[in-house]
Amino acid sequence: MNKKERAEFVGKTLDAIYPDPPIPLQFSNTFTFLVAVLLSAQCTDKKVNAVTPELFALADTPQKMAQIPTEKIEAIIRPCGLAPAKSKHITALSQKLLQEFGGEVPKTFEELESLPGVGHKTASVIMSQAYGIPAFPVDTHIHRLAMRWKLSDGTSVEKTEKDLKKLFPQEEWNRRHLQIIYFGREYCPARGHDVAKCPICSQIGCREKV
Template sequence: MNKKERAEFIGKTLDEFYPNPPIPLQFSNTFTFLVAVVLSAQCTDKKVNSVTPALFALADSPEKMAKISQEKILEIIRPCGLAPMKSAHIAELSKILLRDFHGEVPHTFEELESLPGVGHKTASVLMSQAFGMPAFPVDTHIHRLAMRWGLSNGKSVTQTEADLKKLFPEEEWNRRHLQFIYFGREHCPARHHDAQKCPICHVVGCREKN
């Protein structure tokens, strides 16, 4: 099975398991989605979803968030990893949205990546899931699966993103991103993985870095 054939089988399997994968983060508008994605860096979606209701009850817009102290934001999001840095980013990006973008979350990669705490992956998630633009966000989990399934050489997240974009049609990118995440969590975890029981690995093989 060559790489193209592996990608076709993987895509078909992912569609069977997750035909309409939901966005795992809880949010009510584009701003709250941006904040939730910033919080999700090196933190589980479950943990993010446990702290955002209290945060968004106080502030669900840049205007409201800019009026809250960084200390108050930190107090609420403390259970998330890197909370001191993230609280600073949330406080600052709220002010920047008001100052430079009329209180709206921008719609381009360049503008999104100019915001504190927003790197290429975070911007890709916003472009894909908030604005419906073709993007293939690659986090460490998707990077791991792409290497494990022989879709990329695993040398860098940037290379993995480029490889996946070549293998899957553009109209599938947004869906595939979410499908990879769900499948990895439920059927192809990083630890205690049984390749023979995995619906994908037992067909395409399992390539691990030792």
């Protein structure tokens, strides 16, 4: 198979297994979604979902969050890792949302990436999953599988995003992002991967040393 054929097979397989993939993070509005995505950096969604109910019970809007002492936020989110930095970012972005965006989460990449602690991947997740605007957030699962499936060369996350956007139609990007994450967790792990049992790797051939 050439790269285009591999991408088409990947897409069909993902649609068959995960026709309507849910967002794995728990949230009640766009602000709490933004905070949850920020917390998910270098942390599992399961662990994020375990700590956010307590945090969001205290503050589920930037107005409320800006009033919570950063030290209290840090104590709540400590299980997620990087708590000192993440808590400061949550306080600072809440304040900036109030000061510059009327308390609303902005809808452009430039504005989102101007928020403390919000990089391109986080902004892409918000754009795609909160606002339905086509984007292709690349996390470690997606970067790893794109290289394993020979859809990208693994040079960088930026290169992987660019390659995947070329291979998949724009209207598929938002669901492909979620589908690949779920598939990586369930069928195509970084360690202990059994090619023969993988619905994709068993059919298209893949790089094993990824």
